[in-house]
Amino acid sequence: MKHKTFFWFVLPSSLAMLLFIFFPIVSVLIQSVHVDTEQVIKEVTNCGPFGCETISSIDQEATQALKQDNPLGRFAGFTTYLDRRHLAIGEISTAWRSNNGMGDFFKQLMNLPFYKALSFTLAYTFIVTPLVILFGFVIAVAVNSAVKWVRGPLIFFSLLPMLVTPLVGALILFWMVDARGVVGAALQYLADDPNLSVKASTPLTWVMLMVYGVWHSAPFAFIVYYAGLQSVNKETLEAAMIDGASRWEQIRYVIIPHLLPLTTFIALMQLMDNFRVFEPIVSFSAEAHATSLSWAIYNDLGGETRQLSSAAATSVLTILGICILLLPVLVRTWRDFSRK
């Protein structure tokens, strides 16, 4: 295809991405190194019958004028990145010097908003992803061995947890694990503790969020593996059987190698999607026990005071995180491509 034709064909698409993905990234970068303009304080002296007093108040006009002149605010360098809400360098070094053992240090670390969000995001990503792959595989093998006519309905119901809106799916589970819901009641019965509440405990909240994550994403791995199982070479399988391979050996030496490239694909998609975990935290109102990077950005942007600089700094750190996560894949793709 000629350069010129290519250009015209991809123009609408690239224009959309340029305007609404690339420029916003640049804008986020710029915002993250600026902070709001300082408010201009003026001092007014009021003299009354009991003497004079000086009141300092915000000079709205002057502040507005200053804002007009510097719409971005004032340049702050990396101060937003280093403050308590983000990388918290000062707090960490204090905690490092004055801690009582590693446990205490980590406890202090978890009180810092950024590290709290980061630790949950990473734990979620790296626990949910392998579990999704494992459960997806088990379900795919089970469905594949079922009689033909039940497979359609099985796939139909399997798709639901994945396709339903994350916020809605998480809410449905949340209402069930509520202390007054059916799963909550079952847990209380099993644990023999009538006051057990998943919402009130940090470890249980983490587990609940991860259970949601596996429930939501396992169907994806299942569908991909199921499609992969349809294309397993039957002759290889038969040959293995004739050679006396047991069922497990067939899975281990024929099916798993066949599904390996699919696993890379599932892992890549799941790493990307799990790293942005956000909706379940809103649904479970879990912010007291678990926050994620996306939730931290959402929290900064919402409410009365939109803290754009703070949100921008977290956004940049999140984008850096996803780049690090993707780096191995990108390097591999590049090598494959150069070889071609």
Place this chain on the structure above:
Amino acid sequence: MTANTQKKSRALNLLLIGVLFTWMTLAAFPFLWTLWGSFKVEGDFFSKANWANALTGPLTLKESGGLFTGAGYHGAWIKEAFGIAAINTMIVCVFVVTISLTFGTLGGYALSRSTFRYAFWFLIIALIFRAMPPITLVSGYLPVFFDWNLWGKLPTAIIVLVAINQPFTLWMLHSFFKNIPKDLDESAMVDGCNRFQAFRHVIVPVMWPGVITTGLFSFLLAYNDFAVTAMILSKENQTMIPKISSFLGSTQTKGNVMFAVAAVVSATAPLFVMVLFFQRQIVSGLTAGAVKG
């Protein structure tokens, strides 16, 4: 596959049936439970006394006189005007899908036919964009949208969702077009068509299966989005998902949780119907990316 070629032991059969049964319960039960519960009153759906009240509904009988009550739906649709949110969602979805597919087919076609190195880089950049959580972009949108008075309006949300959707659409359609033989459009060009005419007359008639599948996923993205729509739509223009989350924040008074339950069921119903009709396309779409790399 193995079912015909090998006899399974009884224990293995039981294990497989056990797995399937457990998974089916996990996948379907929450939806059925919530659907059933949405027709009860709050005291039954969230019962302190006995979880089985959600099934039998003694309080529902006492409060509303019947075994089922539509109070939750009435509250959500009539009192809280969930219908407006539903219409907004419909508008957003229709436009996002149409525009995404128009942009995406053109771009995806070009990417599948270009042999130059920049086409590869284009796809890699799209992959990176696809990987970024959409909410990281929002703080980039807000100041500009406020300044230019674009904030809160449906068209703004539509174009933003189209852009966020593009990387995925391009990848998907690119792999579909790769499967359409090159000879098809190239022979049309030998016959005197230019590239666009070849695309229009030869490729467009055969591209619909891929376009429908991609369209389903674009629809899901627009329908399911919470992070972006919650941030850039004003209260009057809210779509369904942010509306549901606003139910949670504001309606803690007794009975109003059922509004949210009813709204959740209402928002899930269209997805249910979609899966029912398009199961095959969705499955083929999910695997398309995997099988072709």
